[in-house]
Amino acid sequence: MxxxxxxxxxxxxxxxxxxxxxxxxxxxxxxxxxxxxxxxxxxxxxxxxxxxxxxxxxxxxxxxxxxxxxxxxxxxxxxxxxxxxxxxxxxxxxxxxxxxxLPLETQAKLYADGPDVVFAGALFPIQQATPTDRGFLISGRWKFASGCMAADIICVGIPGDDSTSGKPRGALVRPEDVQIVQDWDVVGMRGTGSFDVLADNVEVDREWTFIRGGEPVVDEPLYRYPAITYAAQSLSVVSAGVARAALDHAKEVGSGRGSITGAPKLADRAYYRAGIAEAEAVLRSARAYFYEAADEAWQTLVAGGLVSDEQNAHLRLSAAYLARTSSEVVHKVVSLSGTAAIYRDHPLQALLGDALVPQEHAFLSPAMYDAAGAVLMGRPPTVPAFR
Known part of the structure; x- marks a missing residue:
């Protein structure tokens, strides 16, 4: 047997x-x-x-x-x-x-049907909400609800008040209570379904609202990991995957047929070999910093500590750097690939568009460099919601 x-x-x-x-x-x-x-x-x-x-x-x-x-x-x-x-x-x-x-009672209701909950966020632009006895009556239109077509719960942004220190609230609504406007027409990340969400006088109980980055009531290591930082990392790493796809394509195509002009194969050209090698080194270096920062922060939490401001600065800095570096890598591959890459249906065109998007997100903008630098020099971060 x-x-x-x-x-x-x-x-x-x-x-x-x-x-x-x-x-x-x-x-x-x-x-x-x-x-x-x-x-x-x-x-x-x-x-x-x-x-x-x-x-x-x-x-x-x-x-x-x-x-x-x-x-x-x-x-x-x-x-x-x-x-x-x-x-x-x-x-x-x-x-x-x-x-x-969220209150634990609300979380219990959220996960009542099981732990696998698909969350989509459309926090901005913040829309006005009318207070009611139960909570808030909300109306408005919010953008960038990525993944909303399959979401179990959708977050929209409403103003904060004295109890939130001026920070906006997120209000949780069920997909059936809002209208999804399929207006997503972009050159990159076309399949994310980042559609607009439209609500018309939807009442949301106060206990189904929260402050983004607010103090958690769950005492588990992951809930002590900086929430906004984790969101930034999760979006940034998408760009690393896109850059990897571009480099893998470059290595595969480089060994293929020669140019229609009779020139050598791409892999037989010194500038192509050197350029792809440099791009490979740059991407791997950015990834190493990114994962090193994530591992270090997590080990601190598992050991019972808290993520320090300096550790958080490295998490934010490495995420912004990875997104920007990954985009540059894809652009490098395209620039080395000759006229084949200019055609609309060429695989690199889709990757080029996808690589553009993460670095444009507010969480990964160039402002993160200044904010991280300020923290590393013992000063307050220069942007809101840095942690």
Missing amino acids: AQSQGTEPERAAHNSATAFDEMLAELAERRQEFREQRYVSKDFVHRLKGLGLYRSATPERFGGQTMPPAEFLRKIERISAVDGSTGWVASFGSQLVYLGS
């Missing part, structure tokens, strides 16, 4: 890795479908749920299975290397930490 291979945890890990690889294979077949319809289909998001991505940040007391940030980020990077849009949508699995400041 054949003996089973490995221990039960080893078999479970193998099965999980196999399921992840099978998901990536399906994604490679369906990414064009997602780009054309401009959102990731709900059935595929359900498959991501099955891989644990949407319970990785759910509180363990509500059935969550905590995934260390670096582990989660590596999974998002792998997905993004196949399709940046799907990586972007999957990255929102980390953002349930935003909801850690």
Whole structure:
């Protein structure tokens, strides 16, 4: 009789890795479908749920299975290397930490049907809300609700008050209570479904509102990891996956056919070899800094400490640097690839558009360099919501 291979945890890990690889294979077949319809289909998001991505940040007391940030980020990077849009949508699995400041009774209701909750956020522009006996009556239109077509809960932004120190509130609404306006028409991250959300006199109970980055009531290590910082990292790492796809394409194509002009293959040209090698080194260096900062912060928390302001500055700085570096890597690959890359249907064109988007996010803007530098020099950060 054949003996089973490995221990039960080893078999479970193998099965999980196999399921992840099978998901990536399906994604490679369906990414064009997602780009054309401009959102990731709900059935595929359900498959991501099955891989644990949407319970990785759910509180363990509500059935969550905590995934260390670096582990989660590596999974998002792998997905993004196949399709940046799907990586972007999957990255929102980390953002349930935003909801850690909700009353525990509200969180119990949120996770009543299970720990796999798909969260979509459309916080801005902040829209007016009328106070009621129960909470707030909200109306307005909010932008950039990435992943809303498959969301279980959607966050929209309303003004804060004295109790929030002026910070805006996030109000949680069910998808069936709002209208999704499919207006997403962009050159990059086309499949994220970052549509507008429209509400008309929807009443939200006060206990279903929260302050983004507010003090959590959940006492678990992941909920002591800076929430806004984790969101920034989750979006940044998408760009690293896109850059990896561009470099893999460059190495594959470089060894292919020669130029139509009779010139040598790309891989036989010194400038191409040197340029791709340099881009490879630059990307790997930025990734090393990024993951080093994430691992260091997590180990501090696991040991019972708190993430310091300096550690948080490195988390924010490495995330902004990775997004910008990854975009530069994709641009470098395109510039080295000759006239083939100028055609609209060339694979690098989709990657070029996808690489543009993460660095444009407010969490990853050039302002993060100044803010991080200020903290590293013992001064307050120069931007709000830095931690």
